[in-house]
Amino acid sequence: MSNCINQFLYVPRPAKILEIEELTEKEKRFVLKFDDGGELGRGEFVAVYAPGIGEAPISICSSPFSKETFEIAVRRIDPPEGRHDEAYVQTLMNVTTYIHSKKVGDYLDIRGPFGREFPVHELKGKNIAVIVGGIGLFPGVRPLREIAETRKDFKRVFVLFGTRTPQERYFPKLLDEWNESEIFEVREAYERLANGEKGGFVTGVIDTIEGCKPEDTAVYIVGPSVMFKPVMASLAKYNIPDKNIYFSLERQMRCCVGRCGHCRINDSLVCVDGPVFSLKEIKEKHLWEAL
């Protein structure tokens, strides 16, 4: 945990934008470096503050081994269809638009990092399947990069990625590189194929993990909450123990330091106790609301 959090819980640190990559029309990746030269440290997400506009929790997508710089990827949230009377969604719209308006050399104000990551270091010697839905690739990339750098500690590693169209692969270079070098077994599913035909969901490629010993396999499910139940149903026949199934949860967050209460599910705070919870924890703490 970064020491500056305890000192000034709510004071952001300015970070310079070194590089911007347009992933798609709506998503951009930013490479950042703290102005004070400090490292980011361990955590799952940061809070990006737009002075006078608001703040948004944003996933970190760089490897934890990257000390000098770190990366975040941001989707610009557009006004939803129909009514949008909710102040929080309005804030997210404004903040993500603000972040997207920034250019190389500008500054972003960052608080964090916050949250508990997918515990890669505790799962050495296991098969790992990262099941990703859509924009869940942003937080999903961080543990995958960590695994890639210590690849020999793990058995088979799967990247099972479901997204809407082949254009929305967000990190095409990274996915292709992993696939071609065969360090990970990458399987992708598109809801709509390039030629406009109907494709499949991520649940259709889960059978790739066939043949892995259940107790030697860990699963990390990261994506929109609507995919949790179908993915769990598809996983059921593999009998993977609850403690090896991890979910990354999403909640409204305002303070990111366990004060504001917005992200609470029962007695757990998604911002400090999570956002990554194992199915065992979800069952023990009765966090059924999460799934």
Place this chain on the structure above:
Amino acid sequence: MNRTSCYILKREHLAPWVEKIMGEEDVLAPVLTGEGKFAFEYLKNAKDIRLDYPTTMLPPTQKVFMPAGETVVTWKKIDGRTVFEPAPAPKRLNVFGIHPYDIHALKVWDDVMGKGRGKLADPDYVAKRKNTAIIGLDVLAPPPNSFCESLGTHIALDGYDIMLTDLGDSGYFVEVATMKGLAVFFRASDWESATREDFILRAKLRAEVAKKYPKTLPIPLEEIKDFLEERIQHPYFDEAGKFCVGCAKCTIACPTCTCCNLKEEPALDGKSGSRVRECDSCQLKCFTKMAGGANARKTPGARIQHRVFDKFVYHHGMPASCVGCGRCVGICPANIADPVKTLTLLKEEVPHE
């Protein structure tokens, strides 16, 4: 080391004592407001202090530790960069006449805000707590709707710097519990040492008031957690949800509700501004709404269930977060906030399988 020392302060010496403190520091105390209700206000005149108040409509905890629009951080734009300034150091404050249940509520605040539920300590809160003297006041006439006795919050044995007890004709019994309290009390111009009789009288008054509470919880405190966990799917919550108007008054009136929001207050020039904290409520529909439009607690029933469980199942450094003050009972326009009524109804109906 025993720092406790007890004194008797005559009635007529109360106002001069408060006035002396007011000359140097801020004093928050119960006063009678225009509408015939009592409220904790920053004193302007020492004679306004009313230590005979039944209870206040709003709790003193939020007023002290989460005042609306409190600055958390300020910022200024300088050459394209944002320069931040943390919150200024808190001023010294004396809270007068805070009842035992509100003193117990502060323990929940210490856990949630102070210790960050054992995770990230909040230096701003800790500094504020250190600079605030708690001058308690024993309840001798239980507030309407209160059920403190069954929660054990009718008497506070710690958590205060000074505890006052109204002994009637002989004046106020003053128990000084901390060095901070001693510094406050020694500004009084005249006092006597408490005698054995005064101690006996205080103990007698405290024992008598314990019997006077108008309501009691239908289930023993130590069984409530299991009792409620068995009834997590109980239809009562959705039934109550039909009447809930979502006004969030029950959480605003609650001394242990700490949920908050960070808001922007930019200056008109757009080059500076501040982030301010204000209270928020889990009873509002938008409280858990997410970016994609999904909402974790969509129905009023789910929100009511969350509130009831937060007060009795999820512990924040106390046996129960509910301290039994009964403020939510009187303030709820739909008459569904009463914890005693809720538990009674849950007990009567068969749990839903």
